[in-house]
Amino acid sequence: MRIGILTSGGDAPGLNAVIRGAVFTGIQVHNCEFVGFRNGWRGVVEGDIVPLGMPEVKGISKQGGTILGTSRTNPFEGIGGVDRVNQVMQENGIDAMIAIGGEGTLAAAKRLTDAGIRIVGVPKTVDNDLSATDYSFGFDTAVGIATDAMDRLRTTGDAHDRCMVAEVMGRHVGWIALHSGMAAGAHAILIPEQKTSVDQIVEWVTHAHDRGRAPLVVVAEGFSLDTMDDAHSERGLDAFGRPRLGGIGELLAPIIEERTGIETRATTLGHIQRGGTPSAFDRVLATRLGMAALRSVLDGHWGRMVALQGTEIVHVPFEDALGRLKTVPEDRYLEAKVLFG
Amino acid sequence: MRIGILTSGGDAPGLNAVIRGAVFTGIQVHNCEFVGFRNGWRGVVEGDIVPLGMPEVKGISKQGGTILGTSRTNPFEGIGGVDRVNQVMQENGIDAMIAIGGEGTLAAAKRLTDAGIRIVGVPKTVDNDLSATDYSFGFDTAVGIATDAMDRLRTTGDAHDRCMVAEVMGRHVGWIALHSGMAAGAHAILIPEQKTSVDQIVEWVTHAHDRGRAPLVVVAEGFSLDTMDDAHSERGLDAFGRPRLGGIGELLAPIIEERTGIETRATTLGHIQRGGTPSAFDRVLATRLGMAALRSVLDGHWGRMVALQGTEIVHVPFEDALGRLKTVPEDRYLEAKVLFG
Amino acid sequence: MRIGILTSGGDAPGLNAVIRGAVFTGIQVHNCEFVGFRNGWRGVVEGDIVPLGMPEVKGISKQGGTILGTSRTNPFEGIGGVDRVNQVMQENGIDAMIAIGGEGTLAAAKRLTDAGIRIVGVPKTVDNDLSATDYSFGFDTAVGIATDAMDRLRTTGDAHDRCMVAEVMGRHVGWIALHSGMAAGAHAILIPEQKTSVDQIVEWVTHAHDRGRAPLVVVAEGFSLDTMDDAHSERGLDAFGRPRLGGIGELLAPIIEERTGIETRATTLGHIQRGGTPSAFDRVLATRLGMAALRSVLDGHWGRMVALQGTEIVHVPFEDALGRLKTVPEDRYLEAKVLFG
């Protein structure tokens, strides 16, 4: 059996461990062959293919990024489509595909499998916003990096008696903010799922400061103040309708400073959260997902993705992961909120 | 309500986060008071009590060890026993206890609750060997430290074309070996649950070497070669009935070297696996467990411990965690084994 | 002898190790007493003093920030001045001071020692811009944090075939950019000491990209494009005279993207560079400086600061560190430049 693998969308620590898990098992145990599509679906559509054998996967589990490259290309764009994908697979003798990607990738994979193409999926989202899997690889690494950064911010905040605002990833959901904020002992965690007033933030910051703490505010990039017009927010405008140049963290800091009188500084963690060596947790999860994806291929479970439930790897239909974000549930937020202020 | 907290048995990264989770919530939200028993059950029996307020728990989530100290004392030893524990609690106006510890602690707590003392438990085991919880805090940190060490060992193994043997914690179960070995790409993982012959180990090492790898063998401290007499092993004797001075890693290395002809070095990671800053994963888990333990106390759920199942914190009777080790199941071992050699 | 210690200006990893080095030695060996001035010179002027004994310095070497707090207050501001400082010292029975700070602090200390006040200095600058010391503590930690961040940025840059721009500290000098850029294998390092044209940057980025690299550009916050008017730059204006909202990294990224056609992203490392656990190098350096400062006090070497030259700690007059920045010399820049592109 000859299997093509692709990684699509934003990168996440663990992509290479997924690839190695599938390739190692397939070659060593099941006599499979592998090729890699370069740069996600673009490689599929363009027939841009690289060999993927044991030498290529040597020692890659601990490397960030993806050895295959990635892109945000959609396989139905341009010259793409079911026929083109079929053609490239046939021309290259590819029997099946493992597609590693987020909601967009899985949605495209569903359309292709519905049209008869043999695809197995592996969910990928640093933000941890895909339903049907307890955790996605990359999330633990991102939380660890953010927590480490906040540990650092706290000491400089304490030294200067400042409020520190840390903006973390999370365009639509607050998982990274919730976990890193809890781990770092944040005095406020602001997430897209929970509209929060400036008054409330000011109260938390002031209360923490009154207790002798240098307040730490963790904010997900997708959070917007409830004074912000949603339409504005969507279009990247600030509360006054002006183009937002910095992120929400940089928007918040001067507001907090002005309202509390406490010197406030913002830091946007940005791209460092998704790069570099994956945590052991993510390497184990990603390796297991890669191995399970290979088993799905061998079992012919097309149209499914592998997922983590509890400590088990399970197989679920693509549609279970589509159409609804896995947001932070109310009770998890309330649990964290007890520690605010 | 006045609540006493104790930490007992070997330390685990996250103990302080449990304490903070309970104390912070109890004081800030529920008007509770807290005291700490010093050095586990010894402090209970001896009435060795320290104040535990907001100042004591400031910033401790990220500290390893336990601010309360710990010991392996049993509350029924010496002057201990139900009456003594009751007496100390009454003399100090303590209404209930949160006991953070492993199987021994939970067994003692069960005996005491059966006698009417109000105790809630929090499971603690770096080895991850307690049933009824998917993961225990400290385990993720230990796996991370071990994986990081193995990443280092691999580069020096590669440079010298050596086989590296890494001995990790795991007296009775192989969870740390399994996870860190998978994360680090080990060529053999040896765990107490799986008797493995020297011939098999030699085959894996040789196969990896033939593929151009510097072989990495991860061995749990509780693993014994199947040529070893179990009685010997139990009594700390080597295969020849002599007292074992080093651990199993140091025993294995010369055997592997002699049988394979590949220069082999052993490293025993030892105590560094259980100390220092907990991972973000463990801080979140431990904080949630501490908060949940406090809720159990407020709800009067005596005789139960808090536990992680999937992503949820649940409450289970002490007995669910007692009497049977959570060993590495066959299928998890076989999954990992695919990557050996 | 009773000695007051203060930390002033921006915090730097290692401040606490300096304090511990002086206090530990003074108390354990020389029978000195210590007090801490709170929040830099402000504590001196306001007589805000805290006890500083063995319990206060326990385990602080590895903590970031400063247990004494810091501020940018000048001792000659407001009610300050020589008489006020003398008065506070006399009222509190303080015989001498150890002032840990940057150029501003050392300049103030010089004025005070010229007026007869007994002060010994310890140079502090994360940016490494003080003359008369080979390295200042905090610099190594900052370089390590920046390098670790860049290692992460590179993997995500590679995955997406992007140019990554990393903005690091260095308002007036490029030491952090130079060292972290060399360590991370940057394809361009932009420092305040070297005016560099956009054309040149574009050439380096393009050349690296042509070689198959995802270009990494490291830029010190104080760098300005040679197309930028110096007066503008000084006043925080951009090349078009508008207030700069982001840093130079965010200014550069769209320019590089437009000129090279390579997708480009900026990350500003910001405050994480100066917080958290100091590196072993910085802890050793800071401890030695603290101990040496105490010896200077005991020897009555007023008006001097301790410094690192080679591997030795030496004593130099305040004025040697004042009046001229320690900039990156031409030959060090040219050495690094060989690796650009």
Add this chain to the structure above:
Amino acid sequence: MRIGILTSGGDAPGLNAVIRGAVFTGIQVHNCEFVGFRNGWRGVVEGDIVPLGMPEVKGISKQGGTILGTSRTNPFEGIGGVDRVNQVMQENGIDAMIAIGGEGTLAAAKRLTDAGIRIVGVPKTVDNDLSATDYSFGFDTAVGIATDAMDRLRTTGDAHDRCMVAEVMGRHVGWIALHSGMAAGAHAILIPEQKTSVDQIVEWVTHAHDRGRAPLVVVAEGFSLDTMDDAHSERGLDAFGRPRLGGIGELLAPIIEERTGIETRATTLGHIQRGGTPSAFDRVLATRLGMAALRSVLDGHWGRMVALQGTEIVHVPFEDALGRLKTVPEDRYLEAKVLFG
């Protein structure tokens, strides 16, 4: 010009950065060609040569180990010798060599240059025991790893009120012990240069314990108790003439426990100290040394090695590094000793 590079002796973090520094500069700027000798002098003698171009050095600065492999082979062993080395160089068109290694390598290089072979050296010693260079690459990384491990050991020591003994590298000199011990706040540092009695160690440990500390004892592997017969020690025998199975740390722990009554545990850090990602400091140092070695080759400075003095890279004759260990000087030990107990 065609240049051969070899790495010899024990590996050290930074070897690959040296290689990259030389190769990158030589190819990009000076039109040189490079080859690598595999596994140190063995590759020279056996003519085992690999290509060494830009693709081979891509991204290797941050990798531990050496991409060329290493061995402890001497070029004068077996079929080796001046004529053989000359022959291999001529057959492969190699004009000059860069030899990266410790005292043995530099001594061999000296013999070869004395016989007319064109060699430039780069000093390598994790232990930092080579004269003529302030620091050697790898040392900073080793100290950082050891310090990190000790930070972990201290928290578990505190939790259990134990004395922790950490054995670090340093067969003949105590640099790693001195620096990591100072950084970690050790209560005793035992180095080969300083005979220390058990009574003295017991006094330090007891004093620290009396102050409420969990004592940390750092011991270099080459330290021997003054009750130990030197001849015994040399031959790997313990104080009673029996073969030593563990290292000095495991020998010391039970002695300390018995003499002080404080529970004591030993950890031998071993091979993890020399592997893995080099620190930023070591990457910068190693890169600069590699570039300087290339300049030496281009300038025809045969028989010299590059070295760090202060912040400058200098060129010194091989003999300056030979014949005398760079031991920890008395004043550095006394400085550290002030903090013991």
